[in-house]
Amino acid sequence: MIVLELHNNIGMGNQFYLYAYAYALSRREKQEIIIFSRMNEPTRKYVLHLFNIGNSVTRCYRLDKIQNRVIWKMLSGAGKYLHILFKWRFYYYKESKGDNRKYQEIPKGLHNYWIAGNFECHRYFDEYRSDLIKQFQYNGVISDKIKKWINIIDKDAASVALHIRRGDFKRLGRSVPIKFYEDAITYFKSLGGEHTFYLVTEDMEVVSYFKDCPSVKYIHALDSENRDIEEWLCLLHCKDHIVTNSTYSWWAAYLSEKEGKRVITISQSLYEKLENTKGGYEEFYLSEWMPLEER
Numbered sequence: 001m002i003v004l005e006l007h008n009n010i011g012m013g014n015q016f017y018l019y020a021y022a023y024a025l026s027r028r029e030k031q032e033i034i035i036f037s038r039m040n041e042p043t044r045k046y047v048l049h050l051f052n053i054g055n056s057v058t059r060c061y062r063l064d065k066i067q068n069r070v071i072w073k074m075l076s077g078a079g080k081y082l083h084i085l086f087k088w089r090f091y092y093y094k095e096s097k098g099d100n101r102k103y104q105e106i107p108k109g110l111h112n113y114w115i116a117g118n119f120e121c122h123r124y125f126d127e128y129r130s131d132l133i134k135q136f137q138y139n140g141v142i143s144d145k146i147k148k149w150i151n152i153i154d155k156d157a158a159s160v161a162l163h164i165r166r167g168d169f170k171r172l173g174r175s176v177p178i179k180f181y182e183d184a185i186t187y188f189k190s191l192g193g194e195h196t197f198y199l200v201t202e203d204m205e206v207v208s209y210f211k212d213c214p215s216v217k218y219i220h221a222l223d224s225e226n227r228d229i230e231e232w233l234c235l236l237h238c239k240d241h242i243v244t245n246s247t248y249s250w251w252a253a254y255l256s257e258k259e260g261k262r263v264i265t266i267s268q269s270l271y272e273k274l275e276n277t278k279g280g281y282e283e284f285y286l287s288e289w290m291p292l293e294e295r
Contacts, residue, residue, distance in 0.1 A: 001031055001032055001034060001090075001111075001112045001113075002022055002025055002026050002029070002031050002032065002033050002034065002112070002113045002114075002115065003034050003035075003036055003090065003112075003113070003114040003115070004018055004019065004033060004034070004035050004036065004115055005036045005037075005038070005114065005115065006018060006035065006036070006037040006039055006046065007038055007039075007116060008038050008039050008040065008044075009039070009044050010039065010044060011044055011228070011247070011248065012228050012232065012248065012251075013246065013248045013250060014118050014120070014247055015046070015047060015048050016136065016247070016251050017118055017119050017120050017247060018115075018117070018118065018119060019035075019048055019053060020119075020124065020125040020128075020132055021115065021119035021124045021125060022115060023053075023056055023125065023128060023131070023132070023135070024124050024125040024127070024128050025106070025113060025115070025124075026056065027128060028108070029108070029109070029110070031112075031113070032058040033056055033057045033058060034057070034058055034059045034060070035048065035057055035059070035060040035061065035062075036061045037060070037061065037062045037063060037064060038063050039062075039063070039064050040063055040064040040066070045064070046062055046064050047226070047228070047229060050138060050139055050140040050226065050229065051135060051136050051137065051138060051139060052134060052135050052136070052137045052139055053135045053136075056135065090112045090113060090114040091107065091110045091112065091113050091114070092114045092115075092116075093106055093113060093114070093115050093116075093117075094115070094116045094117050101120045101121055101275075101277075101280040101283055101284045102121065102279060102280045102283055103121045103123045103124070103283050120247060120284060121280075121283045121284065122254065122284075122286060123283060129254070132255065133255050133257065136251075136255055138229060138233060140226055140229065141226075142230060142233065143223070143224050143230060145221065145223075146219075146221050146224070146230040146231075146233065146234065149198075149219050149234050150233060150234060150237050153198060153234060153238055154237055156196055156239070157193075157239060158193045158194055158195045158196060158239065158240075159195075159198060159237070159238040159239045159240070160185075160188055160195050160196065160197045160198065160238055160239070160240045160241070160242060161198060161200075161234075161235035161236075161238035161240070161241045161242065161249065161252055161253070162181065162184075162185075162197040162199045162200070162216065162242050163199075163200045163235055163242070163244075163248055163249035164176075164178075164199065164200075164201040164203065164206045165201070165202070165244070165246045165248065165249075166201065166202065166203035166205075166206065167202055167203070169245075169246070170203075173274070174245060174274045174275065175274075176244040176245065176266060176270070176274065177270075178206075178209065180244070180266055180292065181242065183292055184242045184264050184292055185197055185213075185215070185216075187264060187292060188240065188262075188264075189215075194215075195215060195240075196216075196217060197213075197215055197216045197217070197242075198217050198219055198234055198235070198238055199216050199217060199218045200219055200220075200231045200232070200234065200235055201218075219231060219234050228248075232248060232251075232252060235248075235249060235252035236255060236256060238252070238256070238258075239258050239260075239261060240258075240261055240262045240264075241253035241256065241261065241262075241263045241264070242264050243263055243264065243265050243266075243289065244265070244266050245266065245271060245274055245275060245284075250284075253289070254286070262290070263286070263289040263290065264289070264290055264291075264292050265285050265289050265290065265291050265292065266291065266292065267291045267292065267293050268281040268291060271284075
């Protein structure tokens with residue numbers, strides 16, 4: 001048995017990483033997956049149930065279904081220590097702090113696992129990528145507006161996914177400089193052809209910055225209950241990708257099946273500066289993705 005604990009305040013990309021890690025572990029150990037979600041933040045919702053993972057998850061316990069915030073906080077707080085009650089039965093494994101993008105070995109052949117963390121390293125689950133492509137297919141409703149955008153993108157042979165994250169990244173000092181995106185756009189234009197950059201962002205200052213650039217098209221699903229998913233689907237359908245240090249854009253590039261896709265990433269030096277770390281770059285980005293050196 002593998003218990004996958006989802007801690008509070010994690011976005012869609014982190015939920016994907018956690019599930020992918022648990023799935024790979026379940027395949028290796030031939031054990032069932034049980035999800036225990038302590039999430040209940042209005043801006044960071046539990047979304048895994050909206051994807052095609054049902055056949056791989058035996059049970060799911062979700063605290064976000066508790067409407068009373070006081071009760072939820074009590075249970076969520078207590079949930080952090082729930083594994084202690086079962087320590088006689090489970091091997092509890094939580095990533096070392098700051099090492100969520102570095103590959104870490106976990107003991108093999110144990111009967112039960114309880115895992116927590118982020119596990120933002122593709123080496124854990126690369127051999128099951130084809131399975132994950134099927135499992136991360138969205139089963140929810142797509143708005144007519146986004147359907148139209150997806151149709152446009154699918155017909156565009158030179159579409160480029162452009163996700164610019166600000167919000168908490170700006171507060172934490174992890175925002176990628178706007179110059180990187182300008183250089184990435186310049187790079188794709190240098191390849192020839194009429195590239196269109198499909199922009200997804202929560203920052204209206206970014207939208208305003210690119211408003212006079214006709215090749216940049218701003219996509220949003222502001223009225224959608226599942227805005228993050230619908231906008232991400234547009235990135236997923238793009239031919240090429242610009243990927244920074246955000247897990248959101250990373251998964252769109254990783255799950256894309258577009259033949260001959262090109263993925264541009266930030267340089268190792270910029271990555272280590274923004275993430276305040278040494279190492280982990282090669283384990284976060286795929287070797288075939290191309291870093292764009294700072295100019």
